Amino acid sequence: MIFLLISLEINSVLNQIDSIYQESxxxxxxxxxxxxxxxxxYKIYPENVEILWRKSYFCYLKGDSEKNKEKKxxxxxxxxxxGKKGMKIDSLHPETHYWFAVNRAKxxxxxxxxxxxxxxxxxxxxxxxxxxxxPNHAGAYVLLGSIYNALPSFAGGDKxxxxxxxxxAIECDSTYNAAYMTLSEILINSKKYKEARELLExxxxxxxxxxxxxxxxxxxxxxxxxxxxxxxx
Numbered sequence: 001m002i003f004l005l006i007s008l009e010i011n012s013v014l015n016q017i018d019s020i021y022q023e024s025x026x027x028x029x030x031x032x033x034x035x036x037x038x039x040x041x042y043k044i045y046p047e048n049v050e051i052l053w054r055k056s057y058f059c060y061l062k063g064d065s066e067k068n069k070e071k072k073x074x075x076x077x078x079x080x081x082x083g084k085k086g087m088k089i090d091s092l093h094p095e096t097h098y099w100f101a102v103n104r105a106k107x108x109x110x111x112x113x114x115x116x117x118x119x120x121x122x123x124x125x126x127x128x129x130x131x132x133x134x135p136n137h138a139g140a141y142v143l144l145g146s147i148y149n150a151l152p153s154f155a156g157g158d159k160x161x162x163x164x165x166x167x168x169a170i171e172c173d174s175t176y177n178a179a180y181m182t183l184s185e186i187l188i189n190s191k192k193y194k195e196a197r198e199l200l201e202x203x204x205x206x207x208x209x210x211x212x213x214x215x216x217x218x219x220x221x222x223x224x225x226x227x228x229x230x231x232x233x
Contacts, residue, residue, distance in 0.1 A: 013041050014050055025216035035062075049093050052086035055079075056099035063106060073110050079103030094134040101126035101143060109150070117155055123147055138173035138210075141165045142182060149186055162186060175210040177203075177219050184226055193233040200227050 017034045024030035035058055042051050059079030066072045083100025086093060101123050108116030108123075124147065130140040145165035151157030163186060169179035180203040187196035200223045209215040 010041065010045060010048060010050065013037065014054065017041075017054065022212045025213045028217075031061075031213070034058075047089055049086045049090045049096060052082050052089070053093065053095035053099050056082035056086065056096070056103060060099060060103050060106065063103070069110060073107055076103045076107040076110070080107070092133055094130045094137055094140075097126050097130045097133070098137065098139050098143070101130075102139075105143065105146070113150055113152065113155075117151075120147060120151065120156070136172040138169040138176040138179060141169035141172060142176065142178045145169065145179075146182055149182065159186060159190065173210060175206060175208050177209055177211050177214055181219055181222065184223070188226060188230055191233075193230045196230060197227065 017037050020030050020034040020037070024034060038051065038054055038058060042048075042055055045051055056079045059075045059082065063072045063075030063079065066075060080100050080103045083096050083103060086096030087100060090096065104119060104126075105123055108119045124144065127140045127143045127147075130137050134140075142165070145162040147162075148156070148158045148165065149162035163183065166179050166183040166186070169176055170183070173179070180199060184196050184200050184203075187193075187199065204220065204223055204227075209219075211219075
């Protein structure tokens with residue numbers, strides 16, 4: 001009974017955090033409120049996996065928006081630690097593996113592809129672990145697509161494979177922001193303007209996005225700018 005009450009309390013707070021986060025594009029101070037709420041509940045329940053993967057996710061978000069390179073890397077490293085802690089507690093929770101890998105990949109991105117080639121096998125392993133647990137995890141397909149897109153051909157880069165994974169991500173979750181944005185960039189760089197245009201227009205027409213905050217603060221304008229860039233092509 002006590003365990004049930006604790007679970008209900010945790011779920012209630014986490015739902016509140018998720019809701020505040022999704023609305024935070026309307027008032028950016030809401031992001032800080034969500035982050036502080038998450039910090040507070042983490043102090044009470046530091047071994048809860050649902051809290052831990054969100055801590056890892058928020059580290060990614062903070063690192064991604066940070067301007068200072070060293071601070072960015074620091075956030076991404078912190079995010080990896082929360083992910084690893086969650087993986088030790090529950091090795092079959094997909095989000096702990098996923099956000100560990102995303103933070104790891106972002107750290108590698110900051111250090112440069114050639115300086116991060118040693119991470120590639122680890123990242124692929126984590127993405128495939130996520131897919132074994134959750135075969136329709138769009139984020140894991142985006143991660144794999146991003147890896148094959150970023151790698152130079154001599155190191156295993158493969159644009160066709162990247163496109164395949166990103167299309168699979170959209171098939172699994174038609175609202176997944178990053179899948180549309182990454183795939184559109186690849187199509188434009190490959191001069192497949194018609195396909196890119198159709199994809200971007202489809203993305204902008206969506207009534208719901210996996211991440212409303214990122215859509216309204218970043219992705220919407222970026223998608224519109226990409227459409228302008230290929231106008232008439």
